[in-house]
Amino acid sequence: MVENRPWLNLISHVVLLLGVAVVVFPLWVTVVSSTHRGIDLMSAPIPMWFGDQFLANYTRMLTAGMDSVAGQPLGLMLFNSLVMALTIALGKIAISLTAAFAICYFRFPLRMTCFWIIFITLMLPVEVRILPTYEVVANVLTPLRKLLGLFGYEADEVVLLGMTIDLNLSMLDSYTGLTLPLIASATATFLFRQFFLTVPDELTEAARIDGAGPMKFFRDILLPLSRTNIAALFVILFIYGWNQYLWPLLITTKPEYVTIVMGIQRMVNVADTEPQWHLVMTATVLAMLPPVIIVVAMQRLFVKGLVETEK
Amino acid sequence: MAELQISGVEKVYPNGFKAIHGVDLEVADGEFIVLVGPSGCGKSTLLRMIAGLETVSAGTIRIGDRVVNELEPADRDIAMVFQNYALYPHMSVYQNMAYGLRNRGFPKAAIEERVQKAAGILQLGGLLDRRPRQLSGGQRQRVAMGRAIVREPSAFLFDEPLSNLDAKLRVQMRVEIKQLQRRLGTTSVYVTHDQIEAMTMADRLVVMNAGVAEQIGSPIDLYDRPSTVFVGGFIGSPAMNFLPGRVEPDGRHLELAGGLRLALPAEGRHADPGRLVTVGVRPEHLVPTGDTASPLRIEVKLVEHLGADTIVYGTCSAIDAAEGSGLMTLRLNGHHLPAMGEMIGLGADPADLHLFDAATGKRI
Numbered sequence: 140m141v142e143n144r145p146w147l148n149l150i151s152h153v154v155l156l157l158g159v160a161v162v163v164f165p166l167w168v169t170v171v172s173s174t175h176r177g178i179d180l181m182s183a184p185i186p187m188w189f190g191d192q193f194l195a196n197y198t199r200m201l202t203a204g205m206d207s208v209a210g211q212p213l214g215l216m217l218f219n220s221l222v223m224a225l226t227i228a229l230g231k232i233a234i235s236l237t238a239a240f241a242i243c244y245f246r247f248p249l250r251m252t253c254f255w256i257i258f259i260t261l262m263l264p265v266e267v268r269i270l271p272t273y274e275v276v277a278n279v280l281t282p283l284r285k286l287l288g289l290f291g292y293e294a295d296e297v298v299l300l301g302m303t304i305d306l307n308l309s310m311l312d313s314y315t316g317l318t319l320p321l322i323a324s325a326t327a328t329f330l331f332r333q334f335f336l337t338v339p340d341e342l343t344e345a346a347r348i349d350g351a352g353p354m355k356f357f358r359d360i361l362l363p364l365s366r367t368n369i370a371a372l373f374v375i376l377f378i379y380g381w382n383q384y385l386w387p388l389l390i391t392t393k394p395e396y397v398t399i400v401m402g403i404q405r406m407v408n409v410a411d412t413e414p415q416w417h418l419v420m421t422a423t424v425l426a427m428l429p430p431v432i433i434v435v436a437m438q439r440l441f442v443k444g445l446v447e448t449e450k
Numbered sequence: 451m452a453e454l455q456i457s458g459v460e461k462v463y464p465n466g467f468k469a470i471h472g473v474d475l476e477v478a479d480g481e482f483i484v485l486v487g488p489s490g491c492g493k494s495t496l497l498r499m500i501a502g503l504e505t506v507s508a509g510t511i512r513i514g515d516r517v518v519n520e521l522e523p524a525d526r527d528i529a530m531v532f533q534n535y536a537l538y539p540h541m542s543v544y545q546n547m548a549y550g551l552r553n554r555g556f557p558k559a560a561i562e563e564r565v566q567k568a569a570g571i572l573q574l575g576g577l578l579d580r581r582p583r584q585l586s587g588g589q590r591q592r593v594a595m596g597r598a599i600v601r602e603p604s605a606f607l608f609d610e611p612l613s614n615l616d617a618k619l620r621v622q623m624r625v626e627i628k629q630l631q632r633r634l635g636t637t638s639v640y641v642t643h644d645q646i647e648a649m650t651m652a653d654r655l656v657v658m659n660a661g662v663a664e665q666i667g668s669p670i671d672l673y674d675r676p677s678t679v680f681v682g683g684f685i686g687s688p689a690m691n692f693l694p695g696r697v698e699p700d701g702r703h704l705e706l707a708g709g710l711r712l713a714l715p716a717e718g719r720h721a722d723p724g725r726l727v728t729v730g731v732r733p734e735h736l737v738p739t740g741d742t743a744s745p746l747r748i749e750v751k752l753v754e755h756l757g758a759d760t761i762v763y764g765t766c767s768a769i770d771a772a773e774g775s776g777l778m779t780l781r782l783n784g785h786h787l788p789a790m791g792e793m794i795g796l797g798a799d800p801a802d803l804h805l806f807d808a809a810t811g812k813r814i
Contacts, residue, residue: 339534345597348530355553
């Protein structure tokens with residue numbers, strides 16, 4: 140639209156600037172607060188410009204940490220979050236790529252049933268199924284025990300062929316427990332399925348004539364074609380994994396598995412004393428960095444993957 | 451290089467639809483066969499069965515001395531060119547052509563040599579590093595051809611390869627494909643719905659209709675002696691005119707609707723008296739007689755000036771009265787300029803008439 144209405148221009152700019160301000164203001168306060176001493180943030184008005192404690196605060200958080208989280212430096216928490224986010228993102232992509240490939244390119248019995256079962260789980264995010272999922276993760280062999288229970292066998296171990304098998308297999312307090320239950324992804328499977336459906340059949344046929352078997356076709360043709368989709372999904376899923384809060388809170392108790400998001404929560408939830416806001420803000424800024432870096436680095440691929448199909 | 455033998459091939463889809471009703475065809479080594487027919491006639495299905503992209507319900511397909519019914523497409527020693535080219539969008543022109551060879555484990559040097567050779571033949575030399583999306587339609591078509599050539603297969607299969615090109619480029623690529631095929635001497639099967647493409651390229655034509663090969667023969671055979679009404683109407687442009695008629699009691703003359711009498715063409719003289727026939731006559735074989743009172747006359751409704759020719763469409767009162775059928779077409783020299791509404795009396799040489807049985811549509 141080409142229009143020349145000065146007032147309209149002005150008003151739309153004001154609205155846009157207001158929108159930007161609403162989004163940016165809390166971020167600004169966070170970043171600024173992380174450069175002050177704690178005492179400065181306790182009294183109104185809170186500072187709106189950078190202080191001189193930048194180095195002190197960040198060094199402290201990265202090396203010593205805070206007493207309320209057992210004096211742990213942030214390094215480990217950041218590492219835990221990174222492991223969790225990366226495993227979830229890559230795991231989800233790997234699982235859903237192969238699932239979508241199977242659903243789109245192979246004819247097997249109950250193919251559509253499988254698809255719909257996967258699709259229906261879209262309606263069940265972690266928060267809804269959190270208790271049963273916890274139950275399973277707490278002891279992966281629970282279903283087996285229930286089954287044995289039906290036959291009147293209730294014990295913590297079973298002796299089979301002279302071997303004693305422990306009927307407790309817990310994933311609590313482990314990276315596996317943090318990531319595995321979150322990896323299955325209906326959304327990503329559906330997305331890849333929709334993308335595969337747009338790949339022309341002739342391409343598949345040309346590859347067949349060129350002597351590419353199914354796995355070769357997947358590797359040489361489908362994967363490169365899905366590149367932008369994979370990138371876009373990676374960004375979304377990385378942030379999803381990074382921001383997980385409820386699940387890690389529920390299944391980890393040991394300090395060595397604390398993620399950064401949980402860590403911040405613990406820093407704020409202190410008894411009998413004021414939270415040390417300057418350090419909390421420092422941790423927050425550090426926690427925001429990796430997702431920001433990922434988004435900035437993959438921005439172009441991300442947008443491409445969402446708006447354009449490369450054909 | 452090899453001959454291709456199709457015998458009694460049928461295709462029945464799982465839903466019970468029968469797409470191919472038993473086709474027999476023998477393609478000689480190095481021959482260029484064109485499958486032509488209207489959409490839905492089964493020509494593409496037949497081609498895809500040869501390629502191995504569709505299963506064969508009955509009959510056998512042989513390439514060279516092997517029955518290939520159960521073989522994977524890659525093992526049939528064929529190469530296919532698709533209508534939308536089906537180039538791999540993320541690979542360069544070079545990689546597109548090399549992919550099939552790489553999958554077959556050719557050494558790098560051999561791949562390089564073959565691709566360079568094909569690129570030379572197809573004038574793709576400067577484009578080897580480009581992606582398909584950076585190429586024009588004609589260039590993409592050439593890359594698709596190149597991908598077929600490098601494999602040096604027993605047979606080329608073309609599935610309407612020129613449909614996505616504009617008219618001018620189509621004519622040019624038509625000539626190029628034909629020349630290339632001559633030069634390589636590779637057995638080829640080419641599917642098209644465009645009868646001009648079919649006539650100009652084919653050594654032999656297969657006209658398909660509703661899953662049946664109606665007639666197989668050289669283009670000129672099919673033009674001169676169509677074996678059914680369908681072939682007569684499909685081959686030749688503008689299409690053949692059909693008039694209902696009846697063999698007179700003397701067995702030597704024909705009475706057309708509207709009362710026009712014509713001597714029977716030589717081949718039809720044994721026709722049974724009283725038999726109902728369909729008479730086919732091509733637009734280029736109708737000649738104006740100057741007798742505007744002739745029972746076979748048309749009223750001009752539409753004139754197309756093509757320069758070299760003038761195509762005249764008109765209604766024929768005699769036929770309208772008898773059958774209610776549509777326009778008759780007449781092809782005149784380019785300098786005839788009939789006016790709208792003008793009456794033109796027509797005649798035809800009996801030798802140019804095609805007689806078909808009115809009930810079965812078969813040539814008499």
